Amino acid sequence: MPQVSIRDVAERAGVALGTVSNVLNRPEKVAPATRERVRAAIDQLGFVRNDAARQLKxxxxxxxxxxxxxxxxxxxxxxxxxxxxxxxxxxxxxxxxxxxxxxxxxxxxxxxxxxxxxxxxxxxxxxxxxxxxxxxxxxxxxxxxxxxxxxxxxxxxxxxDDVAGGFLAVSHLIEQGCTRIAFIGGHLGIQQVADRLLGANQACAAHPGVALEVLPHDGMGVHQGRKAGSTILQRSPAERPDGAFCANDLLAVGVLQSLTMLARLKVPDDLRLVGYDDIDFAAATVVPLTSIRQPxxxxxxxxxxxxxxxxxxxxxxxxxxxxxxxxxxxxxxxxxxxxxxx
The missing domain is CATH 3.40.50.2300 (Response regulator)
Structure with missing residues (x-):
């Protein structure tokens, strides 16, 4: 079946080629009745314009x-x-x-x-x-x-401002009584992760007696969060963090799943948890997730x-x-x- 051209559309609608072009690209320049006639012809003929050719031109x-x-x-x-x-x-x-x-x-x-x-x-x-x-x-x-x-x-x-976001997150954990805080992030070569860690360090530096431990991972998904949670679970109570700040909400969801699936640790009783991004389902997790919201x-x-x-x-x-x-x-x-x- 031969390809329908813009000329075919013009002939069916009884208009000039330029009128069809205007309907396709500048419809406001064409009278409403003419626009409808051209669009009807397009529908009847099954015309599909060649955007690749238009781009080349x-x-x-x-x-x-x-x-x-x-x-x-x-x-x-x-x-x-x-x-x-x-x-x-x-x-x-x-x-x-x-x-x-x-x-x-x-x-x-x-x-x-x-x-x-x-x-x-x-x-x-x-x-x-x-x-x-x-x-x-x-x-x-x-x-x-x-x-x-x-x-x-x-x-x-x-x-x-991710530095400010990291500062907000860890300052909140400190206000909740946390003194041993874990930062759980992806690759530190990602600038957003590095900035959030910088803000977290600044918050800890402003509060003597608060320690920050970095638990880096090779990704920023739920699976990596579960691995971080497993690492925390393997430690003795004296060595475990009492607060955790995750570089995004997916990591935080993974940590939450790991800690609560076997009911070995309670959030927030045993560990207070903060994520980042405030994605849609952060409020709907098994324990609603505190997070740093980005617009x-x-x-x-x-x-x-x-x-x-x-x-x-x-x-x-x-x-x-x-x-x-x-x-x-x-x-x-x-x-x-x-x-x-x-």
Missing amino acids: AGRSNSIGFILLDVRNPFFTDVARGAEQQAAQHGMSVLLANSDESPARESDYLDLFVQQRVQGVLVSPLGDIADRLERLKDRGIVTVLVDRRAEGRQFSSVSV SLLIGKTAVELLIEQIGPEPKEPREVVFQPELIVRESSTEPVPPDPS
Whole structure:
């Protein structure tokens, strides 16, 4: 069956080729009755426009590439959802990619987005990729760092103050009486993890007699959290931490599962627990999880706005947006409040 062309649509609707093009790309310029006639012809003929050819002609697609650090983490899927919502308001689409904390995958996706002629790239990078982003800039591709601050001002970035977040989390545990605190994180080469640990250390340094132990793991999922919980369970009561701050909520969920499955330790009685991100189901865990909230949807929306600022007819200078984290206290870190006898 021959492919339906834009000329076929114009002939069926009884309009000029330019009118069909306007309906597809600038519908506000076409009278409503004419728009409906053209769209009816498109439906009748089953026309699908050739975006690849259009991209070659224009030199750019109408898409944004977005490389997520870990698509399994609901925080990043919420950030992506915010980006998609904001991009749609500008008539753009978002192409999602998951680096899965792999520098090689991250590099491959950057190459792919160049081939796809995207308008720009949002990236939550694993390490320092400034040189690679400079090469994209030389190709005319705008980049925005997401959940990561830019070094200098050559790129726009949107992030949360993770040092402040780590300080909030551990200060809260100290206020709850914890003196032996474990930091459970992923690879310390991930800047977000390193910053959260820095904030945790700052909180401990402000309180003499409080010790912080680092339990690093090779990932940031529930499985790694369970392994950390098992490590804690193997220790004697005198050697066990009485508080734990996890670099994200998935790790905290894994710790909680490990400690409570065999009912050997109680949260928060034996160990007070704080996560990070405040993902949707943090409040619905077996013991509702105290967490550091990041405005995930707003981060995604802001990232797209920062990109739009630099691809318009009058591009603005790169800028940095840093949101402040918020402590959300739940039962995993505090004693339950007894009911009012009255």
